[in-house]
Amino acid sequence: MGAAAVGIDLGMVVQAKRKAQGAVDIAAMLAAAGGGGADALARRSLADNGYAAATVTVSPGSYAGNARIAPASRFQAGASPANAVRVGLRTGVPVHFAQVLGLPRTVPIQVTGTAASAQFAAISIGSGVAALDGGIANALLGAMLGTKLSLSVLDYNALLSMHVDAFRFLDALATNLNLQAADYTDLVAANASVGQLTAALKVAAQGTSGAGAAVTALTKLMGALPNAGALIPVAQVVDLGDAAALSPARGAAGPLVGLMDVISDIAANANGQNQIALDLGATVPGLLNTRLTLAIGERRQDSGYVQPGTPNATVHTAQVRMLLETTLTAPLGLGTVTLPIYLEAAQASATLRGVACPWTASTRRQATVDAQPGLATLAVANVPRSSIAVGAGTPDLSRFANLIALPLLTVQGTARTTIASPAPQTLTFSDDEITRQVTKTVSTTGLTQSLTGSLVQGLSLSINGLIVPPLLGPLLSTALMAVTPALDMVLDTTLRILGLRLGYADVTVDGTMCNQAVLVQ
Incomplete structure (x- = not known):
């Protein structure tokens, strides 16, 4: 019974993380398409999707879509010319049944999304x-x-x-x-x-x-x-x-x-x-x-x-x-x-x-x-x-x-x-x-x-x-x-x-x- 209860909580965490990922992806795309107002656009988008209280980071930078560059190195925060935005979000997901086993009431999740201007x-x-x-x-x-x-x-x-x-x-x-x-x-x-x-x-x-x-x-x-x-x-x-x-x-x-x-x-x-x-x-x-x-x-x-x-x-x-x-x-x-x-x-x-x-x-x-x-x-x-x-x-x-x-x-x-x-x-x-x-x-x-x-x-x-x-x-x-x-x-x-x-x-x-x-x- 306890394992089943924890499984329900884990399912809620997975679903919440998927929802948060979708929200930061949308925010990053809006910010990248919007140009200079990237920070405000991203935060407004996340607030509209229910993440006003979350910890948000918005990092404009430069993205090089070059297959010869490792994926982890293609985005450089703060670099010029600015053509991309990385949005990060940290929040917590409340759990219920897992508390019985001594686990925290809130499970932290962290997601990021990066979008580049399609030129x-x-x-x-x-x-x-x-x-x-x-x-x-x-x-x-x-x-x-x-x-x-x-x-x-x-x-x-x-x-x-x-x-x-x-x-x-x-x-x-x-x-x-x-x-x-x-x-x-x-x-x-x-x-x-x-x-x-x-x-x-x-x-x-x-x-x-x-x-x-x-x-x-x-x-x-x-x-x-x-x-x-x-x-x-x-x-x-x-x-x-x-x-x-x-x-x-x-x-x-x-x-x-x-x-x-x-x-x-x-x-x-x-x-x-x-x-x-x-x-x-x-x-x-x-x-x-x-x-x-x-x-x-x-x-x-x-x-x-x-x-x-x-x-x-x-x-x-x-x-x-x-x-x-x-x-x-x-x-x-x-x-x-x-x-x-x-x-x-x-x-x-x-x-x-x-x-x-x-x-x-x-x-x-x-x-x-x-x-x-x-x-x-x-x-x-x-x-x-x-x-x-x-x-x-x-x-x-x-x-x-x-x-x-x-x-x-x-x-x-x-x-x-x-x-x-x-x-x-x-x-x-x-x-x-x-x-x-x-x-x-x-x-x-x-x-x-x-x-x-x-x-x-x-x-x-x-x-x-x-x-x-x-x-x-x-x-x-x-x-x-x-x-x-x-x-x-x-x-x-x-x-x-x-x-x-x-x-x-x-x-x-x-x-x-x-x-x-x-x-x-």
Whole structure:
């Protein structure tokens, strides 16, 4: 009978300790999320849970979530930067039956809970802000969206320079979809049409200062869309990242997203894995005719709010394969020259390595990102258009391309150049740079001249015929070099619309979220 009675008392002690542990865990999380008022927040929470008379200690400090550090050493009380709180509680549990055996009336219990600020940042990798050729941009985006666009250079500049809050975009989309979702996790699980997504972008832009020109451009874009357009998973356009696990409530502040980036993502998803063919005709200065064939593999992505070290903390540019076919006037009255340029661009990448949001000095906010340009191959070769497809094998780049084909004369050529992918470089963004949306760039070493110029200079020619004009080779090389600025412009504009630059990784920190907290060891 005595043993049973003591067992009841022990059960009460275990239950009381479990309750106290839950109370200090809650207090620690509230204190860690609250920042500078940690002591008051923790004590108020414990009092609300019935521990006003208990002995409480609240110790702000620094927590390092590093697996190489022993768990017992990860929290340092009083250390800087302050990003965590340890709460301790001592109290007693009254017992009844155990007193008969001479045990104390009250059994002391002591519990601690440690919580750290869960610091998130949103990063994006793209092509940087630059003016686009309106004709090429209209042709490419129009082909992906299945329509004909007539936006001006000013329209594209406005879209390139404007950013909106991603969550305001989702709020507007919820209205368009007639969804009553309580949080953004439910919203990104939905599908939306191209028209609904574009209309939501316009609403989000209307609530942003200085967005008049961008709103006008979006209105033009909406007017050109074919009906509603294809259905697209919202998660392919806006990624919540690690913050999805927090089920962010409607009305929360989200990371910034670039209008042009989102439009490009919408267009790429609407196109799917279809081959894109553009006939630019004679619209490119210096060229008699220009044709583009391209395929997009993996698409560009933003991170959403992510924590360093998680799988979501790495973002990539698009993966692109392209064939640029141009014709120009041949020297010596030999008709025309056909120049096919093949391009295959692997993904550039950026990985969030660290976020610091000290409570004691908000202006010391900082984010570090490792960035790496992608590998790229350019070639002059006889490449069939059918090889420009997602999943197709790499074409044979050693096959000579026919540059000039006349009854008594043929000129063939081949060239190849590779842009290496260097080791990742670390970029550090200050509080001011994050606020101003500063873009930082990592580049491949040795990019000192035009890429197509380098390709043309390395061109190996094979000239055959009954009559070979003297100096044909040098004159042909001179003619090709003269149009390399036009070729560079076509390639650069096309790639920038898709969110990448050859040999570069352009990275922006789109925002931070530091008002969350998690329990730590």
